[in-house]
Amino acid sequence: MGINNDDIRLLIDTAVQASKDVYSNTKIxxxxxSIASLAVQKIIEHQLPKKARIVMVGAGQTNLLVSKxxxxxxxxxVTVFNRSIDKAQQLADMIHGRAFTLSSLPSYEEGFDCxxxxxxxxxAVVTQAIYPMLLQEEQDRKLVIDLSIPNNVDKSxxxxxxxxxxxxxxxxxxxxxxxxxxxxxxxxxxEILESYLERFPLHYQQRQIEIALSTIPKEIKAIKEYALNNVFQREIDGLDEETRKLVIRMMDYMEKKMCKYSNESC
Ligand SMILES: NC(=O)c1ccc[n+]([C@@H]2O[C@H](COP(=O)([O-])OP(=O)(O)OC[C@H]3O[C@@H](n4cnc5c(N)ncnc54)[C@H](OP(=O)(O)O)[C@@H]3O)[C@@H](O)[C@H]2O)c1
Incomplete structure (x- = not known):
């Protein structure tokens, strides 16, 4: 199809720019x-401090997302309780917390905030019998988030x-x-994405001109070298030192100006 790496780079850059534009100029x-982000949103809304004691029961996909x-x-x-200790440990390692088996939940003595x-x-996993044990006689309001279907917290x-x-x-x-x-x-x-699509052909054309012009400085240099070392070599060798240096300086000056001009037109 004739697509090269530079074309792909241009496409990716444009896609990234378009998505940034969408993200900052719409409310999308x-x-x-997601359930996980809404759950964490609730924790934030309840203004739980960063050191709040969070007890997490279950170490499946949903709680993995919540943990992230x-x-x-x-x-x-964060302290994780799960039926199988391996998964609890994996999750706890990720969030620098501790892991226990679900069977040890009733004997957990450190209390919780969430x-x-x-x-x-x-x-129900959190039953009428287990909840008061978890509470450790603390009286303050607790945040309880039950993401299970059916619910795992006994509503009574x-x-x-x-x-x-x-x-x-x-x-x-x-x-x-x-x-x-x-x-x-x-x-x-x-609307935003369409405006990027409309502008892309022009953008692409400009890039092609840029690429075409990018070889010009090299070509100018090669012409200069060829003129000095081949076409006018004999005449230049015949010049006195001072005149020879002046001619080379003039050639360098011309090269620099022409390269600058070709870069500016890119
Ligand atoms: N995925 C979602 O978008 C989503 C959204 C909202 C709610 N939910 C609900 O969330 C719950 C878990 O979903 P998930 O996607 O996290 O599932 P998952 O990845 O399959 O994980 C299931 C978790 O539940 C534990 N578990 C399974 N049966 C158990 C039992 N009888 N007693 C105690 N622990 C048990 C598993 O422990 P082991 O590691 O020992 O197997 C594991 O930690 C389900 O009720 C689901 O309907 C899911």
Whole structure:
């Protein structure tokens, strides 16, 4: 197809520039639409300090995404509980936290500020019996985020304890709203991308001229060298030292000016 590396580089540069333009001049990236980012958004909204004790139950794909965001936002105190310790350990290593098996959850004595629960279990993992043990008699309001379907937090604990409860269904409807918000920006995005597409042929043509002109300085230099060393060599050799130097200086001056002119026209 006759596409070379320079063409591909130009295409990539233009695509990157267009995406930056879209990102900074539309609201397409403003509101999160994934469950994991909405969950972390809730933690931020609740103004949990970076050293807040976060207990995470489950070490599957969803909690992996949540953990990456916790790391991004610099939450530094995460403890992971999972049925299999290997996966818990992998996740804990990634976020510089600690790992335990799920069976040791009831005997965890360090309390928590935020509990994130997300496993594939079909019944409650955080039960009426386990929750008070996790609380360690702390009285302050806790943030409990249950991302599991079906829920893994027994909802009856909400009656007896002070809990800011976030569940996956609520996040899903927020995700839908945010998606609709992004949808409204799509037309603007198309306009920006179309303007890049329209300008691309001219941009491409300019680049071809640039490439064609880029060989000119080398050619000018070669002509000068050839004139001095071949065409006028005998006459130049016959000149006295001072005149010879003057002629070479004049030739160098001409070369420099012509190269400068050819670069400026690029
Ligand atoms: N992916 C999403 O976009 C999304 C969004 C919202 C909600 N969810 C829900 O989140 C939950 C987990 O999804 P995922 O994508 O993270 O799944 P996943 O990658 O398959 O991970 C499942 C996790 O649950 C644990 N687990 C499975 N069965 C269990 C049981 N009976 N008791 C205790 N732990 C158990 C697994 O432990 P082991 O490592 O020991 O196997 C693993 O940590 C599901 O309820 C899903 O519907 C997912």
């Amino acid at each position: 990236g403003e509101k999160p639409v 965001l916790l790391l991004k936002y610099n939450y530094q105190n 509990l994130i629960v997300c496993t594939g279990a079909t019944e 604990i909400l009656k007896d304890h002070d809990i800011a409860y976030v569940e996956v269904e609520g996040l899903r409807s927020l995700a839908q709203q945010n998606l609709a918000f992004r949808q409204a920006e799509v037309e603007k995005v198309h």
